[in-house]
Amino acid sequence: MPLYTAGSLKSELNDRGWRLTPQREVILHVFQNLARGKHLSAEDLYNLLQNEGEQISLSTIYRTLKLMARMGILRELELAEGHKHYEINQPYPYHHHHLICVRCNKTIEFKNDSILKTGTKTAKKEGYHLLDCQMTIHAVCPTCQRALLPI
Amino acid sequence: MPLYTAGSLKSELNDRGWRLTPQREVILHVFQNLARGKHLSAEDLYNLLQNEGEQISLSTIYRTLKLMARMGILRELELAEGHKHYEINQPYPYHHHHLICVRCNKTIEFKNDSILKTGTKTAKKEGYHLLDCQMTIHAVCPTCQRALLPI
DNA sequence: CTGCTTATTGCGAATCTTATTTAATAAGCA
DNA sequence: TGCTTATTAAATAAGATTCGCAATAAGCAG
Numbered sequence: 001m002p003l004y005t006a007g008s009l010k011s012e013l014n015d016r017g018w019r020l021t022p023q024r025e026v027i028l029h030v031f032q033n034l035a036r037g038k039h040l041s042a043e044d045l046y047n048l049l050q051n052e053g054e055q056i057s058l059s060t061i062y063r064t065l066k067l068m069a070r071m072g073i074l075r076e077l078e079l080a081e082g083h084k085h086y087e088i089n090q091p092y093p094y095h096h097h098h099l100i101c102v103r104c105n106k107t108i109e110f111k112n113d114s115i116l117k118t119g120t121k122t123a124k125k126e127g128y129h130l131l132d133c134q135m136t137i138h139a140v141c142p143t144c145q146r147a148l149l150p151i
Numbered sequence: 152m153p154l155y156t157a158g159s160l161k162s163e164l165n166d167r168g169w170r171l172t173p174q175r176e177v178i179l180h181v182f183q184n185l186a187r188g189k190h191l192s193a194e195d196l197y198n199l200l201q202n203e204g205e206q207i208s209l210s211t212i213y214r215t216l217k218l219m220a221r222m223g224i225l226r227e228l229e230l231a232e233g234h235k236h237y238e239i240n241q242p243y244p245y246h247h248h249h250l251i252c253v254r255c256n257k258t259i260e261f262k263n264d265s266i267l268k269t270g271t272k273t274a275k276k277e278g279y280h281l282l283d284c285q286m287t288i289h290a291v292c293p294t295c296q297r298a299l300l301p302i
Numbered sequence: 303c304t305g306c307t308t309a310t311t312g313c314g315a316a317t318c319t320t321a322t323t324t325a326a327t328a329a330g331c332a
Numbered sequence: 333t334g335c336t337t338a339t340t341a342a343a344t345a346a347g348a349t350t351c352g353c354a355a356t357a358a359g360c361a362g
Contacts, residue, residue: 128293233349
């Protein structure tokens with residue numbers, strides 16, 4: 001899980017016959033400058049770019065997010081909102097995980113070094129090239145436990 | 152993560168003012184009798200029931216799957232197909248996790264006792280009531296590493 | 303630097319999954 | 333046994349993501 005610059009992104013793309021476009025560069029830049037713990041949906045990213053005066057189509061955003069997740073640059077998070085979120089994929093010691101309330105969708109980040117170790121070991125054992133490893137805990141938060149009415 | 156019978160499901164539902172319907176009973180039964188390691192999408196379950204002559208609408212299936220996941224009866228898995236899969240939520244020592252190839256979507260199940268312990272501890276520390284904890288590894292399988300062409 | 307090949311973009315339409323609305327039904331309780 | 337209201341089926345809608353295609357432009361060869 002290396003950290004990318006525009007240059008290293010370009011060479012990794014070109015090595016595979018792909019191209020570095022201004023759109024891809026801009027999107028990488030957004031994620032690299034995102035506050036720690038923040039993650040964006042495709043729609044979020046689209047709006048954010050609109051507000052900055054950057055005109056990138058939703059199609060391109062979806063394509064780029066998927067591409068970068070498959071390259072290991074971004075992590076694809078399945079939180080509780082019904083659509084995917086993305087964040088930059090950083091190695092130890094920034095690597096973290098999510099605790100989600102299934103009722104109110106509140107999400108807490110937590111760290112645990114042994115998880116990444118387990119992921120690395122498991123992938124290696126099977127001959128897989130590791131891109132990302134996530135632990136997701138589904139639970140009911142204290143507030144929703146007390147308000148025991150809704151689903 | 153207790154194991155449910157139709158009876159215990161009924162009392163847990165009734166305690167909250169909800170009802171045990173034949174549809175819910177049938178769906179629980181399907182998951183309880185599923186071979187270990189098998190998981191179903193809403194569509195899968197719908198087709199399976201159709202073939203058995205059970206007529207349960209897709210709406211009801213979606214509602215029931217979500218309900219049972221929120222009760223902790225089922226695990227909601229986000230594998231690579233673009234839609235959710237469900238399986239019965241079994242405690243140690245049947246608790247397991249998934250290693251997914253992001254290119255061909257091949258999925259391998261693996262076990263690791265310490266993950267469930269970490270999940271339990273983390274949820275407890277935050278005062279959350281644990282329903283499920285999953286580790287998901289995104290990686291590239293040996294076959295797709297060799298065929299280095301597609302995304 | 304210039305031109306060529308083809309990956310990539312933007313747009314609109316299509317698709318796929320999931321949620322919602324509504325009238326009819328039936329579970330659970332008194 | 334009857335009443336209240338949660339639940340169902342069916343149709344419709346909503347939301348997220350993908351696809352097809354023509355126009356554009358990145359990267360390579362000369």
